Amino acid sequence: MAFLLGAVAFVIALLASVMLHEAGHLLTAKRFGMKAAQYFVGFGPTLWSRRWGETEYGVKAIPLGGFVRIVGYTRLEKVPEADRERAFYRQPAGRRAVVIAGGVVANFVVAFVLLAVMAMTIGVRDGGAPTATVRQVSACVPASAGAPCEAGRPRSPAALAGLREGDRVVAFDDVQVEDWNDLQRAIGATRPGQTVPVVVEREDDGHETRRTLQVRLADSEGRAFFGMSPAQRYVRENPVDAAVFAAQGIGRTVGGIGTALADLPSALPRLFSPDRGDTPGGQVGSVVGATGVSGQIFASGATLRDKTALFLSLVVSVNIFLGAMNVLPLLPLDGGHLAVLAYERARARVARLRHRPDPGPVDLTKLMPFTYLAIFLLVGLGVLLILADVLNPLKLPG
Numbered sequence: 001m002a003f004l005l006g007a008v009a010f011v012i013a014l015l016a017s018v019m020l021h022e023a024g025h026l027l028t029a030k031r032f033g034m035k036a037a038q039y040f041v042g043f044g045p046t047l048w049s050r051r052w053g054e055t056e057y058g059v060k061a062i063p064l065g066g067f068v069r070i071v072g073y074t075r076l077e078k079v080p081e082a083d084r085e086r087a088f089y090r091q092p093a094g095r096r097a098v099v100i101a102g103g104v105v106a107n108f109v110v111a112f113v114l115l116a117v118m119a120m121t122i123g124v125r126d127g128g129a130p131t132a133t134v135r136q137v138s139a140c141v142p143a144s145a146g147a148p149c150e151a152g153r154p155r156s157p158a159a160l161a162g163l164r165e166g167d168r169v170v171a172f173d174d175v176q177v178e179d180w181n182d183l184q185r186a187i188g189a190t191r192p193g194q195t196v197p198v199v200v201e202r203e204d205d206g207h208e209t210r211r212t213l214q215v216r217l218a219d220s221e222g223r224a225f226f227g228m229s230p231a232q233r234y235v236r237e238n239p240v241d242a243a244v245f246a247a248q249g250i251g252r253t254v255g256g257i258g259t260a261l262a263d264l265p266s267a268l269p270r271l272f273s274p275d276r277g278d279t280p281g282g283q284v285g286s287v288v289g290a291t292g293v294s295g296q297i298f299a300s301g302a303t304l305r306d307k308t309a310l311f312l313s314l315v316v317s318v319n320i321f322l323g324a325m326n327v328l329p330l331l332p333l334d335g336g337h338l339a340v341l342a343y344e345r346a347r348a349r350v351a352r353l354r355h356r357p358d359p360g361p362v363d364l365t366k367l368m369p370f371t372y373l374a375i376f377l378l379v380g381l382g383v384l385l386i387l388a389d390v391l392n393p394l395k396l397p398g
Contacts, residue, residue: 006298024106038069107323115246123234130180130230132169138227156227161213171199180230192219271388289389296396331371
């Protein structure tokens with residue numbers, strides 16, 4: 001149930017992100033007096049629509065994005081005489097550039113606001129050592145470090161002793177514990193099979209109590225095994241530091257996306273192999289994969305704070321990815337339209353310096369083969385990633 005809830009939450013967040021992207025185009029077009037005829041969620045047959053003013057708003061049957069139709073977005077479109085002066089292609093270049101870039105800006109603004117709000121409310125993970133608070137109790141003693149729980153594996157010592165998520169370990173085998181490093185050292189000083197007292201602070205019915213659990217440590221590759229993962233310490237930021245954190249986070253994410261996309265061609269042969277996630281390119285996924293990751297977040301044993309931070313970080317990454325992808329100078333992406341507009345303006349400026357007439361707009365019909373090629377490559381890559389995410393899905397770490 002938790003997995004399904006996480007998947008549904010991500011789909012809703014994705015649709016909201018796409019529609020905010022389209023809203024960036026819509027609002028800027030209306031601001032400059034252009035005519036926006038339609039603003040729809042989804043594609044295919046119309047399920048519901050209503051007209052407010054001159055714009056039809058609605059929902060279509062296939063929830064795979066959305067669109068806004070601005071009259072005269074290209075010169076190939078037939079524009080009614082009554083709308084001719086308001087057609088997109090007849091507007092000044094600066095206004096057209098703002099409308100084209102409006103969607104990208106909207107996605108980055110959403111990412112910035114989410115990151116800043118996260119920093120001020122949930123908090124930012126402290127770069128120091130993790131806490132001795134339990135984030136998750138291991139269900140079993142794994143066959144090896146990092147291995148999943150398989151059928152027949154014995155329950156972990158922490159689970160057998162009754163350790164719970166949210167417990168804070170304050171002493172282990174009579175050694176005082178302040179953070180995760182202290183706890184690791186204390187565990188390392190014991191031996192497999194040894195029974196040790198573990199003192200934890202636990203909140204019951206709003207009251208904090210202290211309990212002592214007797215834990216018989218297991219053997220994992222010759223070392224004592226306890227069976228818990230630590231929660232990270234969070235620090236809430238003030239508005240200024242939150243804004244800095246958001247800007248830095250966007251910068252790091254854009255850099256990571258660039259690295260992953262550059263590595264993607266070499267990672268394609270390993271999309272269906274067990275080592276898919278070992279390289280940045282192999283970690284690139286589809287909407288299906290991201291939906292699965294969201295489900296894993298909700299179904300994990302992490303604290304509510306960790307789950308919220310991870311989910312919002314995923315939504316932030318999607319918005320940054322949408323914005324970064326649309327900047328690519330490929331038609332029909334926003335970056336392709338901006339590239340055509342920039343080329344037209346540069347060519348007009350050169351002609352003016354040479355005292356020659358403006359060459360006019362680019363003949364888009366000559367660019368159609370490149371547009372079709374870009375669509376073919378993007379759709380083909382999308383289908384390949386969907387297959388990889390279905391047959392060889394990426395797993396949420398730890």
